[in-house]
Amino acid sequence: MCMGKSGPNTPKDKVVLITGTTGTGKSRLSVDLAKHFSGEIINSDKMQVYSGIEIATNLIPLNEQGGVPHHLLGDFRPEDGELTPREFRSLATLSIAEVVSKGKLPIIVGGSNSFNHALLAERFDPTIDPFAPSSSLSTICPDLRYNCCIFWVDVSEQVLFQHLRNRVDKMIESGLFEQLAAFYDPIVDLGPRLGVRKTIGVEEFDRYFRMYPREKNTGVWDLGRKNTYEEAVKAMKERTCLLVKKQKEKIIKLIRGGWEIKRLDATAAIMAELNKSSEVLGEGLSSMDIWQKDIVEESVETVKSFLLEG
Template sequence: MFFYAHLPSHLISSPPYIPMEILPISASHLIKSQITPFTDKLREGHKFKTCLQQQITSLFRSSPPRIDAPPRRRNKVVFILGSTGTGKSKLAIDLAIHFDGEVVNSDKMQVYAGLDIITNKVTEEECAGVPHHLIGGVHPAADFTAFDFCGEANRAIESIIARGRLPIIAGGSNSYIERLVDDDKGKFRSKYECCFIWIDVDLPVLHSFVSERVDKMVDMGLVEEARTMFDPNGDYSKGIRRSIGVSEMDRYFRAGRSVDGEAKGKILKEAINDIKENTMKLTYNQLRKIRRLSTLPGWEVRKVDATEAFRWRSDPQAERVWTIVARDPSIKIVRKFLDSKLDAVHFQDDRRIEANCCHHHDQCEERA
């Protein structure tokens, strides 16, 4: 599932991570899995043949194959940008399933082994069989730099393209992405065509979601996980200890048994609030960087507004709204990118892309 090839020995976590790949289900397997129970019931002559044809026709009308089949793609890379919590990983996986791609992580904290809750790594279930690269392979104390990232990301991209699949780079570390794309000698730009999708959520809505997510992380074991990183003499400026959720817990762990239960509970509450506030500050910084990138030459950033999906996040129709406002518009952008030639890349204007979702907007407003 997760790949981390060619890492220098001093960066690899111990014990070594063993990669595993689970390939997406092909259309033929999808058909077979759905018609097998049917074939068990009908196994005779013309009646079986006729009914089988009807079953296959019905299957494709109701559930088309989930993998898109664009013309042969060469040297094309998709980037998913966005503030923390906006659904970058989810969108990357959606696109990877649809276009037979693989995801390359560009979050500078998720490259490290450990702290899966605090760094919000995707789970194996969430990966849905999509291979992921550059997740969890670096020793927690290592100094993994933008230079290291560029080397590993380039190797992963080359490997993915060599297998005829689509590389999808997703993560919140925009400085890593900028360093990769706009390298000193312009090698990346000369070798690859780039598609930049910015998944955005209105900040008040996003901050409400972030607050809820931190509370869920606490319920999942954030405090206990942070305790494994606690060191009275530790340095919070290096390695995985830079993650939001580690240094904020320091005062709580130092309190130990020196304060009573009520006072310690108050310290814990303050630490959790600090995590929320620092995460919200991070969203501001990421947003500012994305807006700056979108003004640079060669950065054709296409904004997809997923705000309504987050407003509906507690509703049974939340996944449907996500599909309408985020997944489907992004698929249109990527399909057009894959079908285009380098000298004739013409995307829809952002406002037109957002307008495609407006048929659902009135209903969403009633739920907000």
């Protein structure tokens, strides 16, 4: 799982990267590994660097962070503008140096592969998008700045799409609608969407809030308002599933470009969560048990070997 060779004099710092599409459990695994290996987590999700709409960005809540220090998570305000890959490279490099200086393991987690590539590629050109349809594999630099152990947490699309549709419903139940209503700015939303305003949910509810602004968002909902609301929720689910396909394409491009990435299959754990039991799998294990067996134990053994390497 090592990427790149150490220089003749100074060995490269070791880091772990956890990537994957939205909703596969990357943040959960990062906390599991950080606890096991005394690590600190560096967020590389381009939406989760912002504060303000934590439900929409699926920012890991404090009670699930397990006391593990997190860097670049909710540190920026929406009005700060859009954080570019080049800026992320600089900020995350400083975070890695800080974690390493404490003698701890830096664990990078996030599905924004433009950020992951910008941070890790030895030769990074901010003027080139390596994931653009017109870009060739030669734009994916196989030589990395760090000695890396990279995991891809994957889930079969059919299972993941159902999980994500359920997750949108849970986000609504948790107060997403109210959070977006407070965040909505009709002046800003008439212009280009930058930074956190690209988050799924903001655009989808734009039409609703333009038709039914907060001052009119009281009283009985008529059929038109209900339909507009349901259209926004449906659009969120569709765009989330489309995002999965785009994220997976980028991971595959990294692999084809020379990145060594270990795939972890979390399908059974997510399926058990959907079914509330894994009896259909004939294992009699809970989702948590399957996650521990299929994902945590395998990744822990891989990281152990990685850290023992010279």
